[in-house]
Amino acid sequence: MNMSHRKKILLVEDNGIVAENLENNFLEYDIETAYSVNSALDRWEEDGPFDCIIIDLQISPDGLTPNENGQYTPLFGMAVINKLGAKFSKEEIGEFRKKIIIYSGFIKELKDHRWDNQEIWNIRGLCLFEKNALSIDKITKYVNNLLK
């Protein structure tokens, strides 16, 4: 049983430098990092649940079947969201999705429904941040508000 009162964040990001920068902004939280689909699922199993998930969508597809790999190309992070989401009931899923922050260079494409399968590319209830020079600060403020 986890006795810590500190809030927990799962950071799914395969770019170590970006991950380190984010970690340095969240020193008051417990952060676990993952770089692939499998490592994210493992962190959830071993260290979860988390109060917040910050996820980059272009991560390593390791852990996906070839079919899933084709479906989720190029944004494999959506597979993590969907696979973790599958662990929740219909009633719980809304709350779970509120904890998720997508941090990606493909936000515009997601909003424009560039990919057809809306079951896979469902972004309802998720918080979306475009990756740019100011987004780390924006995410920091958002997460601090969320976990207050």
Added chain:
Amino acid sequence: MEWPILPSFLSKYVPRNEEYTPNKHGLFESDTLRGFLVDSSDDKSIQNPLSLFQVVPDKYPYETESEDRIESLDPPKNVFLSSILSVDRKIIRIDPRNLYPNMSCCDVFRKYLKDNDICNLCFEQDSQILLLFHKYLLNINYETEFEKFRDCLVELCKQYNDTIEKGDQEYHLKVHSDFERKRLFIGYKCRYSNLYEYFFPVIHAGRVVAVLMQGQRIPPQTSQDEIFPYYRNYSDSLKKSIEAISKSKYNQETMSEERENAIFRRISVLERRIEQEVLGFARMLVSNKFNEIQYAFRKELKNNTNSEGKIALEEYSAILDRALERICLIFNPNGFIRIYTAESSIETINKTNTRFYLIGTSEVLKKQLVPKEIKFLGITQEELDLRDGMDLARFAHPSIQLNKGDIFRIEPLQVGGIRNLIWKNYNEESFIHECQFKLYGESLCSMYHMFLEPYHVLKSIEMQERLEVSMRVSVHEAANIIPTIHTTLSKEYDINNSTYNRIREGATVSDIRSRERILYDSIQRLLLLDSLYRKSTLIFKNSLPVYDWTDLHRAVYSIETLFSESALKNKRQRIIVDMSTYLNKCDFWTDISAFNHILFNLIDNAVKYSLRGSKIYVTVDIPKDQEKYLVSSPDKIDTLIISVINYGFKISSSDRDKMFNLYYRSEQSKSEEGRGIGLFLVDKLCSALSYTIENANSVLVSKIHLPAKHYYIESKPEFKTNEKLPDDIKRLLSDSVSPEILERVVNVQQAVKWKIGTNEISSLLPQGTYENKFVLTLKAPQGQQLLRYINK
């Protein structure tokens, strides 16, 4: 209409319900030919009736439809002659008739024969022109094998003469020839009139198409009584016509040099008319057929274009193949056309290594045998344009064997300077009908633009789309880096009260060093951004190497530094540079910008495709036999070998073959970000600098993912009791690995953390560990020193 235009006779006759073709139906109206005969007979140097003989299909009724302007000869009785004629052919004769009459005695003699139902003996004599149509002569080109033609004709005349009754030697046929002018004619004495006659071949495309006959000359020292000596006793009118012959006709040369030259001149005029007529038809045929092919090509393209206005390259290529096949079937059945093209916007970056890709061939059924790609080595693009044939082919790889009739040259398009390689073969007929094939060749050349236009439009669209993707990926990569630079700098250099306090209090050495580190770190990331930008734009640039002396140590370590932090933080990897102390002190002669790109891409590639938690080695070496020069005479070292060794997945031989192709990405590499540009650029830049780049075969180091095993056991030594872990994974984790191999492959630094779970180890562990190595061999340009010592 058949190709090439090759009429075998001149008088035109088109049967009803048949489409006119010069090869089957002749060229000229009979009045045109008759006009020529009248005009020539009246030539002041000839002044003698000329008649024209042709061998035509027996079924064409010229004589009934031409109002006596053409008459058919009765088949010859002589067996030798009749065997030449064969049953389905006949001889026709055109003469000027009353516009330039014969000697009247000959006309009277013919009338006498006709009135007395005697066969036309004159025709029997005229039939001797058949010797010029003998099948042996058909296979000899009059123009290019004149001597052979003449010898064969002499032999045929001899054989024919032997068929004439003994004692008749004065009536034998005799060949007169002029080798210099390539002209000949046959002369003989008429056995009935004792008058001399001569016949001259009219030639087109090396073959006899008609025979011009100069008739009835009285031989010198011939008396009136010797003319028609036999028949004059039976016909008063014949006798009177002989007596009426003007005295001026006696005792003249039967064939003066002046008349001979004049007849040859006239024949040349006729032959030129034939040539012009044939070329006119050839031009029409080429134009019509190419229009049809062009129309069909465009229609096929349109029918295969999708709703977005695009057509698949494979489909375009198949349509082009069919168009080329059609062209060859009509004009050049035994030849071929192959069209290759270079992608100029990409290829021009490399001035000495140009690849051409097959996009169309007429050999639809044998397409797999045609080289798909031709690469020219050691020749600049400018030189490519100036050479052709074997001169060009010897630079080609795979080596090209050209055969007789092969045309092999570069055809640059007018706009955009895009180069195409045309490899075609003309069959043997093209050499005989050179002018006609020239027309065909010119029309074909003008078609290349039309054929290639859709290809280049398609490639341009494809390039544009790929460029968009490239830019997107670059932007994404840049997006990963920019926030970190921004955050670092804004945190450190945010002017606030604490900053003022620090300035007032004065900074310590440690503060200054810490700031220097931050600045250095930011500079490295900006350099990385700059390289990302260059990588995405370099392929579209046209640049020549710019050489200078460069510090070898800095050149290698600056690239290593660029990646060391990201390799460690992204994938827990470590880059190790191995370079001897002596080489560390050397400058090397290179284009530093190109070298940076090469090494940048090789290490970028190694980082991307190495196992997480592994080591990457960059070794700088010289050949063993040159090590002795390292201490005292580095100027004698002409080769530098830089190897980038990493541990990753196995590279298959088919991937190895294609890895330097633009946009090629293996299945395994698709999980990593990338565009398939990096190794293409490495190859191009290496060629530009005359460096070589090779990828060695993957070597199996271990059947398991060594770094994953190391890090998993380190964090979970109690793995054997983990119930969720499959037994086969437990077994693999228990297998021992030699410490040397672990040391070599795994980045075992304490500072490196990698928390591995059950899912991850189960998926990673069975993936083997292979050693992959890229070897870059640097050579200095000819006559240039490669290395020198510097004072550091």
